Amino acid sequence: MIQTKGFAAQKVHANLTSWNFERREVGTQDVQLEILFCGVCHSDLHQVNNDWFPGIFPMVPGHEIVGRIIQTGSGVKKFKKGELAGVGCLVDSCRICKNCKQGLEQYCLNGSVATYNGRAKDGSPTYGGYSNHIVVHEDFVLHVSEKLSLPAVAPLLCAGITTYSPLRYWKVGKGHKLAILGLGGLGHMGVKFGVAFGAEVTVLSTSPSKEKDAKALGAHKFVVTSDLAQVETVKGSFDFILDTVSAKHDIAFYLSLLATNGVHICVGAPPEPHLIPAFSLMGGRKSVSGSGIGGLPETQEMLDYCAENKIVSDIEIIDMNYIQTAYERMVKGDVHYRFVINMASL
Ligand code: NAP
Ligand code: ZN
Ligand code: ZN
Numbered sequence: 140m141i142q143t144k145g146f147a148a149q150k151v152h153a154n155l156t157s158w159n160f161e162r163r164e165v166g167t168q169d170v171q172l173e174i175l176f177c178g179v180c181h182s183d184l185h186q187v188n189n190d191w192f193p194g195i196f197p198m199v200p201g202h203e204i205v206g207r208i209i210q211t212g213s214g215v216k217k218f219k220k221g222e223l224a225g226v227g228c229l230v231d232s233c234r235i236c237k238n239c240k241q242g243l244e245q246y247c248l249n250g251s252v253a254t255y256n257g258r259a260k261d262g263s264p265t266y267g268g269y270s271n272h273i274v275v276h277e278d279f280v281l282h283v284s285e286k287l288s289l290p291a292v293a294p295l296l297c298a299g300i301t302t303y304s305p306l307r308y309w310k311v312g313k314g315h316k317l318a319i320l321g322l323g324g325l326g327h328m329g330v331k332f333g334v335a336f337g338a339e340v341t342v343l344s345t346s347p348s349k350e351k352d353a354k355a356l357g358a359h360k361f362v363v364t365s366d367l368a369q370v371e372t373v374k375g376s377f378d379f380i381l382d383t384v385s386a387k388h389d390i391a392f393y394l395s396l397l398a399t400n401g402v403h404i405c406v407g408a409p410p411e412p413h414l415i416p417a418f419s420l421m422g423g424r425k426s427v428s429g430s431g432i433g434g435l436p437e438t439q440e441m442l443d444y445c446a447e448n449k450i451v452s453d454i455e456i457i458d459m460n461y462i463q464t465a466y467e468r469m470v471k472g473d474v475h476y477r478f479v480i481n482m483a484s485l
Contacts, residue, residue, distance in 0.1 A: 140164060141171070144485055145270030146459050147197040148187045155187070155462050157485075158197055160266060162274045167214040170280045172224055177268035178203025178294040178452070179478040180324060181385045182408070184466050186256050190410040194256050201268025202228040202254040203296040205289055206482075215277045223283040225442065227296035228432045230254050230265060230279050242436035244279075269459065271485055281439050284446035291451035294324060294477040295442060298452060300433035302329040302381065303441040305404045306336060308430065311379055313337035318373070318380040319358070320393060322349045323469075324452075325383035325406060327476035330356045331450055333381075341373060343380070343393070346472055356453070370396070375423070383407045390427065394419040405429040452477045458484035 140161035147158035165171045183200035185191055204226040208218055218224060231252035232244040239247050252259055255267030267273075283292055302325055311317055317338040319329040326342070333340040334357035341360040342353040350361040362369045377397050382390070384407040391414065394403055405413070405427065415427055433441065445451065453476045457465055465478040 141272060141274065143266075143270050143272050145199040145266060146462060146485070147199045147266075147269075149197050151189045151194060151196065152187065155200075155269070158199070160197075160199070162266070162272060165210045165212050165274055166276075167212040168276050168278075169212045169274050170208055170215060170218050170224065170277050171210040171272060171274045172204070172206040172226065172280075173209045174204055174206040174268055174271055174273060174482045176205050176290040176293045176482060177201040177480045178297065178324070178454075179457075179462070179465055179469070179480065180297050181469055182297070184469060185385070185408065185410070191408065195258070195264045198256055199266035199269050200255055201270070201480075202226070203293045203298070203479075204254070204268035204273060205283055205293045205296070206273075209272075211277075217277050217282075218280060223285060223289065225281040225283045225292065225296050226254060226268070226273060226275050226279065227281065227300060227438055228254055229435070230257075230275050231260065234278070242434040244434045245432045269462070269480060271482055279435060281435070281442055283442060286446055287449070287451050290456055290479045290481070291454050292442070292445070293479050294328070294452035294454065295445055296438070297432065298324040298328045298477060299445065300438045300441050301325055301406050301430070302383070303332050303444070304433035304437055305381065305406065305430035306332050307437070309379060309402060309404070311336055311338050315339070315378045316341070316376055316398070318343050318377040318396065319383065320380055321383040321385070321407060322346065322353055322476070323383060323385070323472065323474050324477040327356055327453060329381045329383060330358050334358070335448055335450065341377070343396070352475065377401055379404060381406060385409060387411045390414070391416050391419040394425055394427070397423065397425050399423040401425050403427045452479075454479045456481050460484070
């Protein structure tokens with residue numbers, strides 16, 4: 140077994156502290172990464188707090204992982220020792236179901252294996268990227284360009300793909316009015332991709348202080364959602380709303396901002412269910428949809444697209460022991476726009 144150092148929540152709601160654990164030896168098809176940086180996703184905090192379902196503890200969060208390959212199994216074909224690589228939200232899936240065969244491993248009909256707070260096929264718990272090493276089957280490892288700033292690439296593995304995937308699926312681009320609801324980790328990547336794909340992008344935010352940043356990210360408009368006069372100017376106007384909000388919010392209010400045939404895409408995952416009045420959809424043939432991370436081929440496509448177009452996340456690099464403060468700031472919406480842990484501080 141490989142001795143590994145990480146940071147874990149020992150039980151639900153617990154502060155994260157230093158914890159040593161073991162990972163499996165590198166198998167024939169496995170790749171071992173020395174983790175250099177790991178992004179901090181709001182999902183990490185949701186799961187430490189059992190917001191969605193009872194978690195597996197001790198829990199080592201982290202699914203925005205980048206690092207260098209230090210070992211490969213004898214059967215590994217796609218990767219070489221010394222290369223940069225990434226691991227996102229998934230470490231395994233069945234590979235044989237209809238969805239896996241289409242590269243939609245995130246929707247594996249037999250259940251994909253999450254990078255942490257999941258169970259590997261042998262039943263053992265998975266541990267994430269707030270740690271110094273990880274061992275993953277090569278099929279779930281991604282190539283990372285040497286051309287981009289490595290810590291700023293880490294958030295692409297979740298925040299990046301989670302916004303890229305729905306925008307591609309709905310072919311959002313030139314001629315579309317796209318609203319990004321919530322300017323945090325996912326939201327700021329949504330703005331970057333929306334602008335890159337040619338859409339007219341409006342940020343809908345609860346934080347007036349983020350206007351300058353939104354414009355610097357490329358957004359064409361910024362609307363403070365508590366200012367009803369500002370909201371009135373965008374009523375019935377958006378083709379798509381990409382909803383990245385992590386806490387309870389009133390979807391019906393935002394549905395009134397959609398144009399006829401508009402689509403509200405849920406990627407934010409608040410603990411509470413949404414209340415959606417039928418009338419808010421009927422008056423304009425509107426839809427509410429959702430999208431979960433992205434499959435392996437599309438995640439690689441997104442990373443390659445980012446390398447080609449010099450797209451990375453706007454980050455604040457932190458030490459491992461800053462994690463509780465980072466979580467507190469995340470809850471307050473005070474993230475600009477992703478915390479990334481420097482694993483050298485572990
Ligand atoms: P984040 O960085 O904390 O950003 C969330 C943003 O939502 C905040 O910055 C804030 O933006 C806005 N917000 C927060 N509370 C709000 C409220 N009560 N009402 C309205 N807006 C509010 O979080 P994140 O890492 O981007 O993640 C966002 C959500 O997506 C989380 O629930 C996460 O679990 C989920 N997620 C889903 C997937 C998926 O596969 N679908 C993948 C990753 C994450 P403003 O200050 O601009 O209002
Ligand atoms: Zn995430
Ligand atoms: Zn499958």
